[in-house]
Amino acid sequence: MKEAMLWKKLNGNLVECNLCYRKCKIPNNGLGFCLVRKNINGKLYSLNYGKIIAEHVDPIEKKPLFHFLPGVFAYSIACPGCNFACAFCQNWEISQIFRDKKLGVVVGQDETPKEIVDQALKHECRVISYTYTEPTIFFEFAYDTARLAVKKGLKNTFVTNGYITVEALGKIAKYLHACTVDFKGAGNKELHVKHMLVPEISPIFDTLLEMKKKKIHIEITNLVIPKIGDDAKELERLVKWIADNLSPNTPFHLLRFFPHYKLSNLPPTPIETLEKLYNIAKKHLNYVYIGNVPGFKENSYCHECNSLLIERFAYNIRIVNLEKNKCKACGAKLPFVFS
Ligand code: SF4
Incomplete structure (x- = not known):
């Protein structure tokens, strides 16, 4: 258990969690919708830390x-x-x-x-x-x-x-x-x-x-x-x-x-x-x-020249016409991250 990040105290012992858009308002001893954040005496704790x-x-x-x-x-x-x-x-x-x-x-x-x-x-x-x-x-x-x-x-x-x-x-x-x-x-x-x-x-x-x-x-x-x-x-x-x-x-x-x-x-x-x-x-x-x-x-194909860039079968891949984020066939800059 660890004190949560991103929450605020409301009236009395009520707290509001600001981690996700549910923004749960949690009474003392209560849990958020996710059931892993608890208000203990007006402080919000993460129960699943680690x-x-x-x-x-x-x-x-x-x-x-x-x-x-x-x-x-x-x-x-x-x-x-x-x-x-x-x-x-x-x-x-x-x-x-x-x-x-x-x-x-x-x-x-x-x-x-x-x-x-x-x-x-x-x-x-x-x-x-x-x-x-x-x-x-x-x-x-x-x-x-x-x-x-x-x-x-x-x-x-x-x-x-x-x-x-x-x-x-x-x-x-x-x-x-x-x-x-x-x-x-x-x-x-x-x-x-x-x-x-x-x-x-x-x-x-x-x-x-x-x-x-x-x-x-x-x-x-x-x-x-x-x-x-x-x-x-x-x-x-x-x-x-x-x-x-x-x-x-x-x-x-x-x-x-x-x-x-x-x-x-x-x-x-x-x-x-x-x-x-x-x-x-x-x-x-x-x-x-x-x-x-x-x-x-x-498979991935170059959006400019349609050359095969990466061949895939399930989680196996073979990089073909791709050098860093450039197409080897036409030189186009491609939306891939290599570093
Ligand atoms: S669902 Fe959990 S993470 Fe989301 S606001 Fe509620 S308590 Fe926070």
Whole structure:
């Protein structure tokens, strides 16, 4: 347990958390929506600080980050909990553990930021990735680890739902190099309210603009859920916003859904649906990929001359016509980060 960052005292012993856009107002002895922040006598505490519930060496492509240090390994960690409650979460056993099991204690293996950084170096990872659950809800641990990681020459990446406040992002921005921001159903309102318990997703767009301002590398994923999150018009609205406000070169990943958790009654996303949405996204964005279908629309091609830049099969890659961030075939400057 550690005193939280970014909260304020309200009247009496009430406190307000300012880490994510839920901005929970928490009474004494109460918990925030994420169930890992507690008001104890008028002070807000993070209950999951250093409680590591998942820890793996992953290819960076698994995040997915296709344009950021391609081919490196990311030391990937999570603490339990989440500020969303997605009925289709693929990591629900660790993200929804408190909501579902009503645990009285916060589970996870105790580790320090130094231990995480040492492990990353030992496994020759160039990146630490805060992932699997939502990094915003273990912000203090991510912040301490990221700061130390930078001192040791490592980079940091978040895989996030983008609900982090602009203030929290501003606090960690100088240690944060890349973010994968996950949309579900291209921002469909009914899906968010009914199946994720998220009343309003508009703050995610503010966060994306702030990430751009802070020069954090951004890749965007969109989970395509059949029947309830596969609307072509909504997808087109999302990709147009990305092209107009971020860049047409923003990497965009359409992810195939597989039945999970409370939505295990739905079928996997049909390949034809993914292909249809891919073609719509390609009208506005230069780098569109399909995820969770190995070997299918995973390659990168130069947006100027269409030469093959990186060939991919699942998490295996072969760099072809790419030298740093230049196309070897036509010399165009390309949106890839190599250092
Ligand atoms: S991080 Fe948790 S406590 Fe803080 S605002 Fe978000 S859901 Fe509420």
